[in-house]
Amino acid sequence: MSLRIIAGQWRARKIVTPAGETTRPTADRTRETLFSMLASRLGSFEGLAIADLFAGSGALGFEALSRGAASCIFVEQDPAAIRALRSNISNLQASPQCDVRATSVLSLGPAKAPLDLILLDPPYQTGAGEVALDKLQRLGWIGPATWISLETAHNEVPSIKGLQMSADRKVGKARITLLRMAPAPD
Template sequence: MRIIAGDWRGRKLSAPKGDATRPTADRTRETLFSMLTSRLGSFEGLRVADLFAGSGALGLEALSRGAAHCLFVEQDRAALDSIKSNIAALDARGRSDVEAMSVMHLRPAREPYDLILLDPPYKTGAGAVALDRLLRLGWIGPATWMAVETGADENVEVNGLEVDAERRVGKGKLTLLRYPDPDAAPN
């Protein structure tokens, strides 16, 4: 597993040992970031949350491409060790925070994030449940983009959000979501 683009392009990432986590394949990450780049233009200065973070590859990819800060949220001990190791290896401590907890226990946000990346376990519906909770807790604002990786046959539906794009990649599917009308978003 490697960083695909940006300042850390080509740098290796460690993945947690065991089968408790499923690291996002390089090809899937490349597809996701291509989809996001076509919508965001640039990652410069973005506040990113990498939820169900696993190795932290998604958030680290965003940081490599210029994101200002990333919050990594993971509850698995081996995955947390990998995230911390990857952050240290890339010297990204000053632009990263790591929360050792379930995504379902997150507190209200001080302000909305620019980009929320979710890679929950397949076939659990956890991505939609988490997004519904984050919407109510102020993590999602009018300009927030959300990306969820699920199994290829899963759909992500959240009241108040619309699907902007879906793309199947191997056994998975990438879904991008946002407010249907940014002016209609709650303040």
């Protein structure tokens, strides 16, 4: 199966997805809704440092890079998905902007600096996104200016201590939740 990048410099370019049932690529309509939600808040993706966690084929990260993000850390542990991800990086000639980490999101270490945007599309109904975000907050990946997108099943309502919901939208079988760091209590 292949997906198309929706907008930006790689608009309409195909990216491959891994075969099998292990990876569930984000549907075009869901990606379109997500990036519309982000664009209305960020204004532009130009120069952003981002991460695509539970990356699969990298569709979310490539969409952000296509729209001008400066760099993307892709984190994925499934071997078939990593092969698809590396193939897509090669086909798009995006190596200089990409950092692939073939590991579990939960084994990431401390961040050098908070990222501008973190995109998470974990397996549905597992709570993996909440667990990952809790850990990433403690490790410095999330700062006051960081935007976070968490995709879950439409009936999951994420709640992560220290983060507050900025927007929430159901799209088909998916729920997109945009999160920010909660302001420190006075």
